[in-house]
Structures are given as structure tokens and as C-alpha cells.
Amino acid sequence: MRLVFTPGDDQGYAEARSRLLEQFLVWARRRRVEVDTALVAAAVDYKYARDRRLGRWTRAHVADALGMWFPRKVTVLEPDDVAPAFHALIDFLTEHDWFDPQSAPADALHRQVLDSTPALHDGLADERNYDLGKFWGVQLHRNGVDPADPSAVQRFLDRAGTGEADVDRLALAEIMRRDAERPARPEWSPELPPVPMPGAAALVEAAERSDALDQLRKLTVWVRAGRRLTSDGRLDRADALDLAAHLQLDHLYRETARTSDDLPEVSLLLRWARAARLVRVVRGRLLPVKTAGPLLNRPIELWRRVFESVGRLGDNLGGTDVFGAPSLFGMSMSEAFPMLWVGLYAAGGGPVPLEHFHRQVRDTVNDDAGCVVDDLAGDVEQRLWRRDVTALLDACELLGAIELSETLDADELDDLSQVAHRDDPDPTVVALTPMGLWAVHEYLLEQGMHVPAPGELAEEDLEYVCVRMAGVRREVAETELAAWAQAREPGAAVRELDRFLRRCEVPAHRVLAMHALAATGPAGRAVAARHRLHLAEAGPAGSGRPPALRDPAGGRAAAPHPRSAVRHNLEPAG
Secondary structure, three states: OEEEOOOHHHHHHHHHHHHHHHHHHHHHHHHHOOOHHHHHHHHHHHHHHHEOOOOOOOOHHHHHHHHHHHHHHHOOOHHHHHHHHHHHHHHHHHHOOOOOOOOOOOHHHHHHHHHHHHHHHHHOOOHOOOOHHHHHHHHHHEEEEEOHHHHHHHHHHHHHHHOOOOOOOOHHHHHHHHHHHOOOOOOOOOOOOOOOOOOOOHHHHHOOOHHHHHHHHHHHHHOOEEEEEEEOOOOOHHHHHHHHHHOOOOOOOOOOOHHHHHOHHHHHHHHHHOOOOOOOEEEEEEEEEEHHHHHHHHHHHHHHHHHHHHHHHHOOOOOOOOOOOOOOOOOHHHHHHHHHHHHHOOOOOEEEHHHHHHHHHHHHHHHHHHOOHHHOOOOOHHHHHHHHHHHHHHHHHOOOEEEEOOOHHHHHHHHHHHHHOOOOOOEEEEEOOOHHHHHHHHHHHHHHHOOOOOOOOOOOHHHHHHHHOOOOOOOHHHHHHHHHHHHHHHHHHHHHHHHHHHOOOOOHHHHHHHHHHOOOOHHHHHHHHHHHHHHHHHHHHHHHOOOOOOOOOOOOOOOOOOOOOOOOOOOOOO
């Protein structure tokens, strides 16, 4: 039975909730316990909404559920039925040994139910404590209106609006005021894994190997005392061609270029140098930034400044707008790329399909716009957006922040088609390099996000650690599970791992737990061997062996293969 969930895993929770309630009904019949199962389900829903840890209950959780959650969220017809439902849930979790080690003892939880019952009754009696949905649900029930009948519901609402139906208008005004004060969108606070960072020597070596850094240094030196720009702020053709030859760029475009805009790689590099504040425009001349001069010889500082400027490059990166219109999403590129960095960091350097980033951005824009952007954006706009993202990713790969590869697995591409709502999904798979992990780590700290250090989850419940690390690169996940095991006395670690494996049904979590067992020594390896034997005897249905490698968002991921070369041609294919 799964008891811990990742943010947004509503489908996984719904399946586990259904199974948990089925087992509760079987247990209740055997124990001859008669309670309202809907109230038990509401208590489980509270824990999912609170922290997604169904097996962790403290006295504070019980008090919050009875004093706040039930009065606000749950339509309770018989208030006296709530406490028995909580007592039954506590006994059920106790008998199945599903409380996590940091839960309060069962007798303490039972006492808290008794202590919080008066607050529950007071809260249920005051309609000002309800949320808007529950308020109207109670009014419908009180007036005998079937909520499944839209016409009847509308007639009742019309009567309530004209004052014909008796509702507590003071309570409704208080609820509306409270809803108006609630922020439109909760603060974004993603759960990030603990990821080891590379050492200083590795960072210096990676920065010195960066092709983009080398080209930006050469461009800054090439500018020297300054280069005159055209009236519209571009390099003149002769200087642009000279720069292309100096940097060995735009081989395909030099002979046909009529302006600097016809040299997409040079245009990108110039835009990047300005975004990184290495060069600037003063009175119609392109000049080096004096304060940036010392950075040219400090590779890590220069690399980080260039990395941080990526999101400011904007859209139409290739210079020539081949489609004749700006990207629908190009203006929010600096807002979109942090989502990519967080998603890649959450994988701990593991591969993530690019289509998941496209989907996340579109969902975010949908939420902000209050409508479905896919219904407004045509194929041209979508291609322009993808072109801009591709150009920025190529720049990041040139910098050495990411590695790009592609998946050719047919099943994986089918899954990506569902994510993208397209027949031609982008097969690109993105992963942060060690240098990229370090840069994103620093960025996240600057944004005030909590970024766990390696070993920080060692005191947590085992299933919580497995859930947090399941979507992370295997080496990173195994390191954290080994730290969890080493933070305990070997016998205690083996007992907790054995207890977890007896109910674990998620193959990826089982693999991590087995690795932690191996880290506890001979006793742990003996328990691991016993579990492997049990799974082998159970056959394929109970093997617990993980299926094909899955990416952090849940799709099957074939082993990616490196692309033959970095894509320097910034114009869209096709």
C-alpha cells in the first residue's frame, strides 16, 4: 500500500485511496466496526491535501483536521459520526502497521480526537467557517434540492439571489470576503532533491572547456576600441562577416548575407554578449564593458554571468523571422526558463523529455490567461515558440550547461504525443551537466527556494525518501538512500526497510529500498535476498522489478543517444 505521494500525483492518490478504503471496509466488517466510510475518506483526503503523507499523524494533525478542515470542507450530516470515524481510522492504521515512525502513539491520537471534538461541533454549527462550495452544498441539502439536477440548482440560486430562499447572508458575506483575500495562485515552492555538487576544480575545468565562453571572450576582444553600428543598431555587413570569419561561424550564410541579421550565429552571439553585459551600445558604437574585462580571466564567474543571461536573450534568436510573426510565448521566455531549470534539477542531472517543459509552460499560460492557449495558438505560433526554445537550448549546450540527446523509442514517442497534443512531438531529451547543476543550484538559492543538501533526508521516513528520490538520477538517489541507512543503527535500518518492503508495490521504490538494505551490511543483504526469493516465487506479477527506465514525469524513456553535432543552424527545420 502506497502512503506517500509527490505534489500533483492526484491519479496515484486516487488509486491508493480507493484501495485503502476497500481494505478499511474489509477490516471494519471483521472487527464489526460501524462508521461512516465517507468520513474516513474525508480524513484521508485531509492528509493528502496537507502533506501527502497518509501514514503520518500527529496530535496537531488531528486537531487541525477536526477544528478546521471538517468544518470548512466536509459536509457533515451527523456531527456525532466524525469522532468514531477518526477512532476507527487510527485503529486501522495501527493494526496494519502503517503509521510512520514520526507519528504520535495511537493512544495520544485517540485522546486528541476526544479533546478536539468540542471544537469540531462548534465549527460545524457556525456557517461562517464553511468554504463557498460547502456553504451552497449545505443550503441545497437543507432545502431539498438535488445537486445532480442543474435546473433545480439554478432555480434555487435564482431564488436565493432575489431573497426568496432563506440563506444566512452574513455568513455568505464573510465567506466571500475570505475568498477575496486568498491569493489567486499559491506560492510556487517545488520539492527538490538533495543533489551532490561538483568540486571547484571540476567547475574550473568545465568552464575552460566551454565553447560558448571561448567565443564570447573572442568577440569581446574583437570589439576592442569599438565597432560602429548602423542606424538601426546592427553591425554593418563588413564587420559582421569579419566577425563570422574570426569566430568560424555561419559558414552556410556568409556568401548570401546582405545584413548582419542574415548571419544567425553571429546575431545570437552578439545578443548574448549584450545580455551578459560583456559589450554595450554607446552613441551608435558597440563597446566592451570595462567592468567585465577582469571576468574574462575568471572562468567560473564569467560562465555564471553568461548562464544567468540566457533567459534574457528573448525571441527571434536567429535574426531572420522566417514565419513573419513573433512567437506567441517569446515575451515570457525569461519567465519560462526557470521552470525548465527546476524540472531538470529535480531530476538530479537525469534526462527529461523537452515536451514536458512545453506542456508545463502552456499549462502555466493557460492558468494566467484563464483560457486554453492551445485553442488560440495556431501551428505557426507553436513552431515559433519551439524554435526559440531550441535556439536557447543549443546556446546552453554550447555553454556546457546541458546535454541534449533524442529518444527514438516508439512507445516513448507515443507518450510524448499525448503530452504535446501533436502528432510530431519533439524527441529531444535534456539533462543538466555537473556545471549546469551547480549553476541552477546557485540560482535556486538566490530565489529563496529550499534546496536540500546531500544527506538532509536521512532523518525522514523511508517511503518519503523513496518517493522524493524515485524520479532522480540513479546515482544521486542511491547515495541519498545509503546516507539514510548509515544514519541509523544497522539493525533498526534493516527492520524499517523490511517493514517497508512488505507493503511496497512501486517497483522504483522497491529498487531503492533494496539498495539501502545492501548498505546496512550482511544482515541487510540477507533480508534483501529473502525478498528477492519471495518475489521470484511470486512470479512476474509480483516481481517488483522495475519496468523500462522512466523519466521523472512518468513516461518510458529509451536510452537517449547523443545528437551527431550541436545544432548551430538556428532556423527551424521544415
